[in-house]
Amino acid sequence: MSDSSTAPHRESRILDIVTVFVLSVTAVLTAWCGFEASKWGGEMSIAFSQASSARIQATAAEGQARDARLYDLSMFTQWVLAEEAGNDELRVFIEERFTPEFAVAFSAWEAGGRTERGPFVLDEYVPPGTDEAVELAATADAKFEQALENNQRGDNYSLLTVLFALVLFLTAMSQRDAAPWIRRVLLGLGIVVGVVGVIIMLTFPVKI
Template identity: 70%
Template sequence: MLTVFLLSLIAVLTAWCGFESSKWGGEMSIAFSQASSARIQSTAAEAQANAARQYDLTIYTQWVLAVEAQDTDLQGFIEERFSPQFAVAFDAWEAGGREALGPFTVPEYVPPGTLESVALADRADAKFDEALEYNQRGDNYTLLTVLFALVLFLTAMSQRVNAAWMQRAMLGLAVIVAVGCVVTMLTYPVKI
């Protein structure tokens, strides 16, 4: 009777662990995809920021040349073409007495795409870590599936040996492993 009950229960628990492993594997795949998508978006935002920096640097270079040539009309013309982000940084640099190495070094200079790039990179890192966690959960359930298969094997083998002490020993070991697996399984998160 105990053998039949144990075989039935462990068969169901083995199937459950396989199901959970599969579900966590799916969650892992989704999280990896989200991490990849966020990383691509972060790279695009960083490219936008780099393009804005390049534009601002080109304009600033022309401004420096106009200052060197003492052409105030050209200076004014160029300043009108500063990007809004660079204009803020330029004004802060001027207000600081031009002590910083240039408007690009002041904290006020934040080209478009910079903050988005950082936020998306952080999201990608978080999703990647989440995917690794889900992968471990799936692996934990897979290991339980293997251990439950061992319980099935020991239970079935206990019926094949002739010595009564060997039957009890194999069945006892199967019960011990089964209880340990069930207790462990109860500590794992469930994904339905």
């Protein structure tokens, strides 16, 4: 058999080998992208749950601070009335029942000559739950942003799955009974798209 007759056969075998290799690698990459999309989707759900939990706790802490402020306000109102009435015994009685947080602000208010409108406007007054509410709200915001980021990462891997599906399509079409140059073009396009997909995938974070 002459070389001219064996050359097309050899080229066809090479194309078949490359096609099988590309199909196998692309199938693995597609499965990997699907796995990563699922993992990041799970991370998104966890982050959203944590954000929701932190938001609920922040609301509870804000309620605690609001209740404490109302209690302190009612006590201070009674103190003002007792002082105006000149009832020192009642005034002392009320002062002994100030909450620790309000007592600190009240002492600072008196030490400052009572120039401010009241202890509540001073920085020293921090009812219980105030700091916790701020911290929990910040945590909720951070977790929410993290959830959105994880969602985008999952979407990115899902898009790569579509890209690798295109590689599978082009590679499978190259196996059809067609002219050798058509097979080479389809396979070449599939390889190029696959390489681009791999390069993009290497820039994405991995979650195991």
